[in-house]
Amino acid sequence: MRAQDQPPVLSLRGISKSYPGVQALSDVSLDLHPGRGHALVGENGAGKSTLIKVIAGLIRPDSGELLVDGQPAAFRSPAEALRHGIHLVPQEISLAEDRSVAENIFLGKLPRRGPFVRQSSLVARSEDLLAKLGLETVDPRSPLRDLRPAVKQMVMIARGISTGGRIFVLDEPTATLTEPEVERLIGVVQQLEAQGAAILYVSHRLAELAHVAQSITVMRDGKAAARMPLEGTTEDDLVQAMVGRPVERFFDTRQKRNVSEKPVLEVEGLTRRGKFEDITLRVHAGEIVGLAGLVGAGRTEVARALFGLDRFEDGSVRIDGENVKIRGPRDAIRAGLALVPEERKSQALVLDFPISHNIVLPHLRQMSRLAWLSRRRIRRLSESIASQVRIKAPNVSTPVRSLSGGNQQKVVLGRWFCEKPRVYILDEPTRGIDVGAKSEIYQCIGRFTAEGAGALVISSELPELLGICDRVLVMRAGRLVGEVATAGATEEQILQLAIGSTK
Amino acid sequence: MTQTITQTSSASEGAAATARMQTTSRLRRVIALSGMVPALIVLIVVGSVLSPAFLTATNFSNVLRLGAVIGLLAVGQTIVVLSGRGGIDLSVAHVASASAVVGSLYQAWGLPAVLPAALATGLFFGVVNGIGVTFSNLQPFIVTLATMTIAQGVAFELTNASPLPVSAPGLSWFSTGLILGIPVPIVILAAVVILGQLVLSGTTFGRSLYAVGGNEEAAYGAGIDTRKYRIGVYAISGVLASLAGVLGMAQLNTADPNFANGYELSSIAAVVVGGTLLAGGRGNIWGTLVGVVIMALVSNLLNLLNVNQWTNLMVTGLIIVIVVSLNRPAEGQPRRERILKSLPLFGLLLLGAIALYGILK
Numbered sequence: 093m094r095a096q097d098q099p100p101v102l103s104l105r106g107i108s109k110s111y112p113g114v115q116a117l118s119d120v121s122l123d124l125h126p127g128r129g130h131a132l133v134g135e136n137g138a139g140k141s142t143l144i145k146v147i148a149g150l151i152r153p154d155s156g157e158l159l160v161d162g163q164p165a166a167f168r169s170p171a172e173a174l175r176h177g178i179h180l181v182p183q184e185i186s187l188a189e190d191r192s193v194a195e196n197i198f199l200g201k202l203p204r205r206g207p208f209v210r211q212s213s214l215v216a217r218s219e220d221l222l223a224k225l226g227l228e229t230v231d232p233r234s235p236l237r238d239l240r241p242a243v244k245q246m247v248m249i250a251r252g253i254s255t256g257g258r259i260f261v262l263d264e265p266t267a268t269l270t271e272p273e274v275e276r277l278i279g280v281v282q283q284l285e286a287q288g289a290a291i292l293y294v295s296h297r298l299a300e301l302a303h304v305a306q307s308i309t310v311m312r313d314g315k316a317a318a319r320m321p322l323e324g325t326t327e328d329d330l331v332q333a334m335v336g337r338p339v340e341r342f343f344d345t346r347q348k349r350n351v352s353e354k355p356v357l358e359v360e361g362l363t364r365r366g367k368f369e370d371i372t373l374r375v376h377a378g379e380i381v382g383l384a385g386l387v388g389a390g391r392t393e394v395a396r397a398l399f400g401l402d403r404f405e406d407g408s409v410r411i412d413g414e415n416v417k418i419r420g421p422r423d424a425i426r427a428g429l430a431l432v433p434e435e436r437k438s439q440a441l442v443l444d445f446p447i448s449h450n451i452v453l454p455h456l457r458q459m460s461r462l463a464w465l466s467r468r469r470i471r472r473l474s475e476s477i478a479s480q481v482r483i484k485a486p487n488v489s490t491p492v493r494s495l496s497g498g499n500q501q502k503v504v505l506g507r508w509f510c511e512k513p514r515v516y517i518l519d520e521p522t523r524g525i526d527v528g529a530k531s532e533i534y535q536c537i538g539r540f541t542a543e544g545a546g547a548l549v550i551s552s553e554l555p556e557l558l559g560i561c562d563r564v565l566v567m568r569a570g571r572l573v574g575e576v577a578t579a580g581a582t583e584e585q586i587l588q589l590a591i592g593s594t595k
Numbered sequence: 596m597t598q599t600i601t602q603t604s605s606a607s608e609g610a611a612a613t614a615r616m617q618t619t620s621r622l623r624r625v626i627a628l629s630g631m632v633p634a635l636i637v638l639i640v641v642g643s644v645l646s647p648a649f650l651t652a653t654n655f656s657n658v659l660r661l662g663a664v665i666g667l668l669a670v671g672q673t674i675v676v677l678s679g680r681g682g683i684d685l686s687v688a689h690v691a692s693a694s695a696v697v698g699s700l701y702q703a704w705g706l707p708a709v710l711p712a713a714l715a716t717g718l719f720f721g722v723v724n725g726i727g728v729t730f731s732n733l734q735p736f737i738v739t740l741a742t743m744t745i746a747q748g749v750a751f752e753l754t755n756a757s758p759l760p761v762s763a764p765g766l767s768w769f770s771t772g773l774i775l776g777i778p779v780p781i782v783i784l785a786a787v788v789i790l791g792q793l794v795l796s797g798t799t800f801g802r803s804l805y806a807v808g809g810n811e812e813a814a815y816g817a818g819i820d821t822r823k824y825r826i827g828v829y830a831i832s833g834v835l836a837s838l839a840g841v842l843g844m845a846q847l848n849t850a851d852p853n854f855a856n857g858y859e860l861s862s863i864a865a866v867v868v869g870g871t872l873l874a875g876g877r878g879n880i881w882g883t884l885v886g887v888v889i890m891a892l893v894s895n896l897l898n899l900l901n902v903n904q905w906t907n908l909m910v911t912g913l914i915i916v917i918v919v920s921l922n923r924p925a926e927g928q929p930r931r932e933r934i935l936k937s938l939p940l941f942g943l944l945l946l947g948a949i950a951l952y953g954i955l956k
Contacts, residue, residue, distance in 0.1 A: 422818040442809035444876055453806055454817040456799040463798045
């Protein structure tokens with residue numbers, strides 16, 4: 093806490109920014125102090141991204157001012173922000189994928205002699221930087237393309253250090269990282285703080301924030317809704333500040349749900365060589381079954397094969413006791429399956445389409461008389477579904493591209509409701525969406541299972557699986573290795589099965 | 596601010612106001628369908644000032660009659676481009692001439708034989724394109740380049756590389772015939788454009804096609820048989836190309852293997868000028884029609900002004916760049932700002948063109 097009394101290195105004063113129809117930021121003020129971490133949380137669409145972009149010089153605010161070291165500064169471009177030592181590590185990292193790690197670190201300021209790049213110095217200096225970040229094993233000469241996202245992120249941070257960055261903005265840096273990678277990142281952030289850098293850390297994962305930040309700003313509807321010290325703040329406090337109302341019973345899938353004896357989905361010996369083998373499982377009517385495992389354990393592959401997106405070589409699938417042959421998604425839909433895929437933007441939505449057309453996409457046939465689409469039917473169905481899943485948007489003609497992640501996910505989930513599927517396969521249904529939308533998705537899952545459907549939920553968030561599922565199946569290296577009834581189960585039990593340790 | 600969507604409560608509520616809003620918004624939508632309508636209007640105004648012969652019914656009817664051939668190719672091209680995944684049909688022009696040539700071989704049996712033979716040829720090449728693109732790992736550019744070359748070979752082989760005279764009775768109707776006083780080629784193009792646009796915007800086929808072009812994986816996951824659509828669009832393009840071939844044959848009274856040379860590029864130019872994204876999923880046939888008309892009128896105006904053919908080409912090239920960069924849907928950036936930002940570039944281009952012209956002179 094030594095740095096507490098140092099004057100802020102960056103201050104925002106009354107920042108506002110509006111877009112046609114949306115007040116993205118209104119009167120936001122924020123201070124970043126050297127050597128300290130400040131957390132920024134809020135639902136998607138609360139204005140976090142806009143605020144970050146203002147700080148990084150990507151967006152110019154309509155009003156309000158930025159002070160760097162107490163001096164007013166206006167960033168007309170990202171380059172100017174960089175000159176002040178402000179370094180943004182964005183969520184989706186864009187680097188020169190085909191160039192080497194070293195070149196990426198020093199992009200734009202390669203050490204040169206005359207017109208030639210000094211390779212030796214470039215590599216040596218990169219090695220130094222990487223070593224500081226605990227990445228001795230990374231060869232600075234290897235092309236970036238070969239590296240994991242976590243390492244690319246470190247390259248971005250190394251770049252910031254090499255330019256003398258003193259304000260680091262990290263936008264959901266851990267969204268795609270594994271547990272050890274998260275720990276390493278936290279270590280690096282702490283190191284940056286110890287060296288006097290100011291950190292603005294955006295994350296939905298409250299457990300992480302305790303390690304990297306001392307204070308926290310909660311954004312809601314474009315405003316800084318609450319500011320508090322991190323110490324003593326509970327998860328419930330934060331959720332409440334983010335959502336703006338008390339959230340009772342977060343994992344709300346249990347009410348009025350009867351798990352029947354009757355299986356709706358029976359999979360036997362499902363095999364796709366090299367991906368998964370001999371998968372046998374059952375989901376009963378009204379039951380929510382979790383599928384846990386490490387990334388690469390084959391969970392997504394099973395989901396894709398069940399839905400007909402990938403072929404499988406062996407095995408049978410029964411729905412409501414009847415054998416079904418699934419050659420493609422069309423067969424799967426007809427048989428009563430619904431899939432919410434892992435990547436909603438690339439795998440489920442047509443971003444240029446409005447909400448309504450995305451919702452009716454699997455049901456175009458029912459929306460038409462002969463071959464002609466009925467606008468009225470489309471509107472009626474999509475409005476009914478949009479209100480069921482509580483999509484927040486001006487109307488159903490709003491392009492899906494402009495929705496927040498949570499609302500996009502509601503479109504993907506809601507589109508299946510009208511077919512009354514027997515089994516929902518949900519692959520990371522709440523990845524990257526805010527707390528409010530998460531709880532609404534859980535309610536939806538609770539609702540359709542209460543009506544007698546079954547659900548197979550893939551998730552990498554164990555608290556989620558333990559919270560909403562009746563039992564959790566665990567996969568490891570393409571095989572089912574165990575089953576845990578969630579009542580009284582712990583995350584450790586599942587992890588041990590997933591990793592295969594025997595302690 | 597945004598709110599949760601609720602179901603509209605009562606249908607009669609403010610029905611009149613809604614209806615009024617719908618008419619204006621529909622009009623606006625039709626204009627917005629192609630951002631190039633204002634450009635077209637400017638072009639017509641400028642043209643009528645520069646040349647008294649420009650804004651006359653005869654001139655327009657002539658321009659459109661000749662433009663109908665490229666128009667038909669461009670409609671097919673639009674549908675192919677909309678289907679995404681690098682969709683493009685380079686073969687349209689040579690399929691048109693090959694279809695005309697094949698059709699002409701049956702002229703002894705008259706139009707009832709010529710027409711089906713030509714259309715079947717177009718369909719054949721279209722389906723070959725579709726199957727090639729769908730079931731191989733090859734880019735549409737490559738596949739259609741190959742069929743383009745094959746179609747060219749077929750046309751040359753069958754004609755010994757010299758135009759065949761055609762005198763099938765009734766064929767000239769496709770060039771000089773009138774329906775309600777309107778030249779037949781224009782009627783055919785209008786019918787194809789209207790039908791095509793209705794199918795695109797109002798049918799399951801159209802919606803699915805946009806979905807396939809916008810996000811193929813999402814469309815497949817929603818149960819749409821994406822392969823069927825991919826083959827379908829190339830088949831449609833092939834058939835429209837053969838129809839264009841018949842129109843061209845009727846206009847020339849010969850089956851000329853060379854008559855459509857370069858038209859594939861003209862059709863692509865019309866598509867992009869009309870605002871359809873080459874990336875697929877966005878655009879429409881109405882815009883393409885505007886694109887075709889703009890290109891045809893510019894060339895016609897320059898002719899009327901006695902600008903020579905080669906300068907005409909240079910100007911056409913410039914216009915493509917300018918129009919497309921104005922019409923490109925950029926995200927978040929207001930149109931006015933975009934136009935202002937592009938002005939220096941256009942100035943430079945224009946200066947460069949004038950300088951080049953001066954040097955060459």
